[in-house]
Amino acid sequence: MNADISVCIATYKRLDRLDALLGDLLAQHCLPREIVVVDNDAQGSARAVLARHQSAQSACPLIYDIQPEKNISLTRNRTVALASGTWLAFIDDDERAPPDWLASLLASAQAHHADGVLGPVLPVLPDDAPAWIRRGSFYDWARMHTGTPVPANQLRFGNLMLKADLLGRIDPVFDPRLGLTGGEDGDLLMRLVKDGARMVWNDEATVTEPVEASRLQLRWILRRALRGGQDFARHFLAGRLQPPSLRNRAVFFARALLQLLAAGLLSLLTLPAGRHHSAYWLGRACANFGKLSVLWGWHYTEYA
CATH class of the missing domain: 3.90.550.10 (Spore Coat Polysaccharide Biosynthesis Protein SpsA; Chain A)
Structure with missing residues (x-):
């Protein structure tokens, strides 16, 4: 059976x-x-x-x-x-x-x-x-x-x-x-x-x-990271992760901005250690940019 x-x-x-x-x-x-x-x-x-x-x-x-x-x-x-x-x-x-x-x-x-x-x-x-x-x-x-x-x-x-x-x-x-x-x-x-x-x-x-x-391209990796950041921010704003109070929203997007800046800097600093290290931090930067981008209503339509 x-x-x-x-x-x-x-x-x-x-x-x-x-x-x-x-x-x-x-x-x-x-x-x-x-x-x-x-x-x-x-x-x-x-x-x-x-x-x-x-x-x-x-x-x-x-x-x-x-x-x-x-x-x-x-x-x-x-x-x-x-x-x-x-x-x-x-x-x-x-x-x-x-x-x-x-x-x-x-x-x-x-x-x-x-x-x-x-x-x-x-x-x-x-x-x-x-x-x-x-x-x-x-x-x-x-x-x-x-x-x-x-x-x-x-x-x-x-x-x-x-x-x-x-x-x-x-x-x-x-x-x-x-x-x-x-x-x-x-x-x-x-x-x-x-x-x-x-x-x-x-x-x-x-x-x-x-x-x-x-998918074996930096462009695809960065776009997928950006979309993941957008997904995560939308889940947060919908209350899936924690109550989306005004204070929690402010902390969430302030942290995303700081992480975007830090990851962008690290992508430059780690480039001499190997392209894969730099690409990792570029991906983190794109993910946090994706979080911030929902503030002005942009959605990356990956499946369009």
Whole structure:
């Protein structure tokens, strides 16, 4: 019998990556109840990929739908609406899952009485990645001991399982206003934690993600840092992290300004020690600029 888990995938024109991921999911030791794929390409380019994996003898149904408006929130909301499992596992369409991925998430949720479980996403750099990129660890996320409650500033999607009934009480689940800027995943998880949901870490439930050549650039690293700063500031202003009182707001943005200036200076001072050191501090400067930029209403639409 399959586990009562629906795997939810929002996809957009990553046909080869999606094809490999579906192969991984259909080879899980703990097969899911179903795999739900919602295509954000209005032309339905992913339909043929699913057709190659679906057969009458398949032990795991594949559910496919199209969400034509370019908006990651609406696309993820559609996956949730189509899913019928008690648990919903979310994985990005360019990631790879080892055979024990789902079993590990489920075991951790049961062992730690969790409402949600997050796991590591390990970046895989191409062989020709520049040396400064390899030294910089720009694509790594913080890791914790298994069972550790996940701090609010580390909540994100990409490798996650949630109780479905948590989302059944929310409408909309993912905020469509964040569908082009990103940050919809952290926004949802922070709302759930604020309402009492228990999110824990599972350091063994790893997935991998290839780093595309287009991301092996300082420009991409700085833009992603800027967007992360904007996301963090919006979460703060929405009261996800602490009450956004006038005093707290003043402290938050004053600290962002000071950190922007300090990081900018350090990016210059550390350049002789290596480009990766300087790039790290430039990223910190961009993140803090991103925080400040919400004061005049600018949103970097990464997914536009």
